[in-house]
Amino acid sequence: PPGWTVEPCEGQGPFLCVSTGDAFPGSVELLHYTLDQRQDVYGWMMDADLEPGRPIDLDDPEQTRRAREVLHALRIDHMGVVEEDRGITYPAGRSFVLLDPEEVQVGRLPGLFYGFAGVDEDGQTYERWLTYAALDGQNLYILTAFYDPSDTPGSLPSDEALLAFAPHLRDIVAGLRLPEA
Template identity: 30%
Template sequence: MLRVYHLLIAIILLIFIPIGARFFLPQFTDKKPTTPTPTVKSTSTAPVKPTVKTENIWQKLLSKTTVPNGWSVVPCPDKATLLCISDQGKPVGTVEIQVEPVKNNSEFQQHLTAAGIPLGSPTEFQNPEYQTKLTTALQAWVADFYTSLAKNRQNVSTYPPQPVKIGKLPGVRYGFVELTSAGDVKEQYISHVTYDGTQLYIISTSFAPDTGKFTKLEHFAAFQPYLDAIAENLNLPIQQAPTKP
């Protein structure tokens, strides 16, 4: 009887051990160790913008310059429209140039038409008749400026417009002085204006402490006659470089 009992137990073990092995062993053998995937953080760097150097128009215009002994006249670095004036290496003032397309200036267009050279007319700068007409138009433009100035300023005296040469172009020199109630000079402006057929060139400087131009009247007074010579020798009209075929 005991032998039959042992035989039954052996049969049962033979049946169930393979089944248990199939069920439990995969849980221990099929699981492979996993290696964590490292996270790669992308770092983006903003592109560096190249430094754009400002071209100063005086580099094209400036020609012969005559200044007092120890003074210098050079285009201001990183300033597109300013000419820097120094005495013994120390800045004393600036001259500014404005370039204004006449197609955007209806008032000056009217003065050109009234003078007999409407916008778009052929330029004849060597023709005395053309020079006279252009000077008339420029003087009318200055007269408009003086009229506006009188409405907005007190104690102002204007200078009579004077025909001058600016490079090879006819031009006009003009300006004004403003006095304090005590009769002292508060501000003084000198300007030159010309026209090359498409654009107005307005060259100006001043004794005006608040403008960053000349802050001392004696420096301004000493420089005035040299400004006239600088304007007369400018490279105007600007010669366009020939286009390559």
């Protein structure tokens, strides 16, 4: 958004630091997993008739479709775990609302956008998490930006700030140059 700066964070911190002038309102996390770190993804690749560890042919529409099948399985599993947690931790009157998934490109890689919001009965958003996942056949990449008022490091300061940043995040994700297997 106008007046905001988004640049790589220094050191071992988050992937991207988001700032408005002198303020540091939040970050974008990038998690990278090899398949030996994520046996669930390995299994989903087998289920989708993809050979785990073999690079996905990015010019083959069938392979990219199958890679997205894996990412949809990841989303269902991930959001199921989060929904179960929020069912325990949310107070009465707060709802767990899934965001509609959307097939996207994460750089050249097949990707999937998904997320959730916690919404109070008065319609106010308590928290919102925006996630992009991508798979290259050997690695899983997960990028997340979020608003969480519970002092979680990296949270943007408000849901409004996250929603203002969301279209810019989508552009950043589309232009990423992740290492390809």
